[in-house]
Each structure stands twice: as C-alpha cells, then as structure tokens.
Amino acid sequence: IHNVIFESSQEASLMVAREIANLIQRKNELNEPCVLGLATGSSPIKVYEELVRMHKEERLSFANVVTFNLDEYYPMDENDIQSYYHFMHEHLFHHVDIHPENINIPNGQVSAEELQQYCIDYEMKIKSYGGLDFQLLGIGRTGHIGFNEPGSHVNSGTRSITLDHLTRIDAASSFLGIDNVPRKAITMGIGTVRNAKRIVLLGWGISKAGIIKKTIEGEVSSQVPATYLQEHHNTTFVLDTEASSELT
Numbered sequence: 001i002h003n004v005i006f007e008s009s010q011e012a013s014l015m016v017a018r019e020i021a022n023l024i025q026r027k028n029e030l031n032e033p034c035v036l037g038l039a040t041g042s043s044p045i046k047v048y049e050e051l052v053r054m055h056k057e058e059r060l061s062f063a064n065v066v067t068f069n070l071d072e073y074y075p076m077d078e079n080d081i082q083s084y085y086h087f088m089h090e091h092l093f094h095h096v097d098i099h100p101e102n103i104n105i106p107n108g109q110v111s112a113e114e115l116q117q118y119c120i121d122y123e124m125k126i127k128s129y130g131g132l133d134f135q136l137l138g139i140g141r142t143g144h145i146g147f148n149e150p151g152s153h154v155n156s157g158t159r160s161i162t163l164d165h166l167t168r169i170d171a172a173s174s175f176l177g178i179d180n181v182p183r184k185a186i187t188m189g190i191g192t193v194r195n196a197k198r199i200v201l202l203g204w205g206i207s208k209a210g211i212i213k214k215t216i217e218g219e220v221s222s223q224v225p226a227t228y229l230q231e232h233h234n235t236t237f238v239l240d241t242e243a244s245s246e247l248t
C-alpha cells in the first residue's frame, strides 16, 4: 500500500474526485459501465460534492455508472433520514444523471427469512459486472471497512453483521442517542472489497490517527480488518495531516 498525505481533506477530496471522474470518462469512451463501490459517513462527503460540481459545471455524465454501496443498517427503512439510502441520494444520486436502476444499496428492509439469500444475490450482482472497478472507503475506529467489524474473515462476502459497541457510540449523535442505533447491518465483505481493482481509503482528523497507524503499520489481523488492505496491490490511503500524525 501507499499513502498520500494532504494538508487538508478538502484538497485531498478534490484529487480523489478527479480520479473517479477520469475513470468514469475512460470507461465511457470504451462504452463500458463504470462499477463503483461507494461509502457513506462523513469521510466521502466532499468527494461527492466535487463529483456533483463536475456534473453541473463540467458535464461529467454518470450515465454509464453502476454503483454498489458498502452497507446499510439493519433493520432500516430507506425513507428514514438516518438510512444510507437517504444519505446517498442527498449527497450524490439526486444531483447527477445516474440511471436509478444502476444504483444498488443493501436493502435494510428485507425480512429475516430472506436476508441470507438477499446478501448472496447482492454479491452475485457485483460479480455479474466483473467486480468493482473502484472502491471508496472510510475507516471506523474499530478498524472496520464497510461494517466489517473485528473478527471478520479475510474472504467474507456480503452478509449481516452485529455492530461493535464503539461503532454504535460513534453513530449515537446522528441517531439522537445510542439506544436508537440499530444493532445490526448488512455489509459487503472483506473479500468483496479486496476483489476491487482499485481501492482508495479516506482518513481525516485526529480521531482516526490511532487506527490509521495500526492499519498501515500493524500486523495483518482480523482484529483490525482494515489491515487486510495491506495485501491488496492497488490501494491508496488518502490522509490529512492529523490522521497521519502517528505514522512513523
């Protein structure tokens, strides 16, 4: 892996958005779909803002883009303002020309009986496109990517998972209290993410400095699932000065 450190997350986000836009355009010239794996949370917001700007001001088209979101809380109604469905539409999909049928976000409303098959089908759908061309990631303080909490298997696929207590604490403010944070989620697996041809992980701010150090300099372990990215041949960690401050 390889790190790039920027003075500000703003500047870093512009570079990442530019890479994604270039990929979309290259695939478009080849008449191929551009298959993007997308993250929610605070880390990618400025990347989406810049992609929207490029759509509006530079005519970047998303007509050939197919997206797969990493995760969704479970259970979760898509109309709920805390849903990742809502987040993605508010920050990106409502503002660009993506075809709605090309948007894939794990459905937090599938029944308990259908859940397992639903996850297998999500995984198969990604494979049917030949896998992800690009995966955008944030990182949680537990070392999760997607919602692959400590203990996740290196070859795991899309599945339901129980959220760590620390992850629920970090989500508590947006749910107005920890008691309202769902206990479970649907997430793409470590294996799903590692099959992406290109991975970019965003890390901003001092609260991420400790986990970024473990992820990049620590030994590869299921206790810090993001360390599995060390074995991926085309991953870049894009960091700001604060998030990189504990690196040696």
Ligand code: F6R
Binding pocket: 038, 039, 040, 041, 042, 043, 044, 070, 071, 137, 138, 139, 140, 141, 144, 145, 146, 147
């Ligand atoms: C979100 C996701 C999570 C977040 C992580 C960091 O789709 O998969 O892994 O990327 O929890 O969240 P923020 O960016 O809010 O610090």
